[in-house]
Structure formats: structure tokens, C-alpha cells
Amino acid sequence: MKFLIFAASHRKESYNRRLAKLAAAHMKSQGARVDFAEYAEFDLPVYNDEIAVSGGVPEAALCFAERAAKCDGIILASPEYNWSYPGSLKNIIDWTSRVKPNRLAGKTALLMSATTGGRGGITGLAHLKTPLEAISFFVFPRVFPLPHADTAFDGKGALADAQKQQLFTGLLNGYTDFTRKLV
Ligand SMILES: Cc1cc2nc3c(=O)[nH]c(=O)nc-3n(C[C@H](O)[C@H](O)[C@H](O)COP(=O)(O)O)c2cc1C
Numbered sequence: 641m642k643f644l645i646f647a648a649s650h651r652k653e654s655y656n657r658r659l660a661k662l663a664a665a666h667m668k669s670q671g672a673r674v675d676f677a678e679y680a681e682f683d684l685p686v687y688n689d690e691i692a693v694s695g696g697v698p699e700a701a702l703c704f705a706e707r708a709a710k711c712d713g714i715i716l717a718s719p720e721y722n723w724s725y726p727g728s729l730k731n732i733i734d735w736t737s738r739v740k741p742n743r744l745a746g747k748t749a750l751l752m753s754a755t756t757g758g759r760g761g762i763t764g765l766a767h768l769k770t771p772l773e774a775i776s777f778f779v780f781p782r783v784f785p786l787p788h789a790d791t792a793f794d795g796k797g798a799l800a801d802a803q804k805q806q807l808f809t810g811l812l813n814g815y816t817d818f819t820r821k822l823v
Pocket residue numbers: 647649650651653654655656657719720721722723724754755756757758759760761
């Protein structure tokens with residue numbers, strides 16, 4: 641199994657990157673291969689159909705589609721912005737939807753979110769599911785919202801709460817089984 645893993649944040653101290661790194665470490669420990677991407681690798685102009693028609697899909701979107709196509713699934717840690725997910729992430733999905741043929745149909749996706757707020761980005765994750773399904777991902781029905789992310793990690797980058805850490809690894813293992821069944 642191989643997974644593309646990234647956080648939808650450019651912030652140097654991003655909590656979502658920490659969560660994505662934690663997921664990557666666990667998946668590797670279970671024998672999976674991981675392609676860890678930095679969000680900046682998928683920086684794109686705001687979607688413009690004139691650019692799409694005249695100049696084609698930008699390199700960064702082709703790169704995202706290619707890297708995801710080489711994997712069985714993607715694991716995405718996204719911040720919540722104003723009760724939804726970042727516009728830059730929707731922009732990546734919109735550009736990716738213009739890459740033909742769609743080699744991502746039938747891939748799986750696991751969604752997680754670390755926020756400094758108290759609800760862990762649960763609303764943003766519910767929103768994010770929809771456009772991923774529109775481009776034919778099978779989105780794992782369970783998600784991982786991490787509230788109060790500024791105090792949730794220990795000094796080594798793991799989750800400070802042992803019960804939460806157990807939930808996290810259980811979720812990743814469940815997602816791996818789901819992917820094995822589907823792809
Ligand atoms: C534009 C903006 C909107 C935000 N909206 C929310 C929100 O709706 N819910 C929430 O829990 N946190 C919200 N936050 C706080 C983020 O959870 C916090 O900045 C978090 O650290 C972002 O993730 P990152 O550390 O991976 O960059 C918002 C932050 C920004 C910059």
C-alpha cells in the first residue's frame with residue numbers, strides 16, 4: 641500500500657503538518673510506503689477556466705494528480721477556516737478535476753484536522769468530503785478532528801493524550817483495511 645500524505649497549511653509550525661507527520665510515521669511502521677508532500681508543492685493560481693482552456697492545467701495540479709495516482713489513497717490533514725476547509729485546498733481539487741483522464745477515481749481518502757478551536761475542525765471535514773467524492777474518491781467515513789492542537793502534542797510530536805493516540809492509530813489501521821478492500 642502506498643499513501644500520499646500532506647497538510648493543507650503553509651505555516652512553518654503547522655499543527656496539521658505535525659498530525660500528517662504522525663500519520664506518515666504510523667503508516668510506515670505498518671509497512672506502507674509514504675509519499676509525504678509539502679503544501680507549497682501544490683501552489684496554484686486561482687482556478688480560471690480561460691487559463692485551463694488556453695494554457696492547460698498548471699504543472700502543480702498535474703504533479704498532484706500524478707503523485708496521487710501512484711498511490712492507493714491520500715491522507716489529508718486540513719485546518720478549518722471559518723467553519724470550512726481552506727479555499728486553497730478547494731482550488732487544488734478544482735484544478736485536479738480538469739486533469740483528464742481522471743486516474744484518481746476509486747482511490748481512497750482519509751481526512752483529519754487539527755485546530756486551535758474546541759471542535760477540531762469537524763465542520764470543515766464534513767465539507768471537504770463532498771468535492772473529493774465529486775472527483776470519485778472513496779472517502780473513509782470516519783474522520784479525526786483534533787481540538788486544542790496547541791496543547792495536544794507532546795515534546796516528541798506524538799499526541800499527549802494516550803487514549804487519543806490509540807484512537808488515532810486505530811483509525812489509521814481501519815483506513816488501511818478499507819483501502820485494501822477497495823483498491
Ligand atoms: C482564516 C482563519 C480562519 C480560522 N477559522 C477557524 C475555525 O473556523 N475553526 C477553528 O477551530 N479554528 C479556526 N482557525 C484557527 C486554526 O485552527 C489555527 O490557526 C490552526 O493552527 C491552523 O492550522 P495549522 O496550524 O495547520 O496552520 C482559523 C484560522 C485562520 C487563519
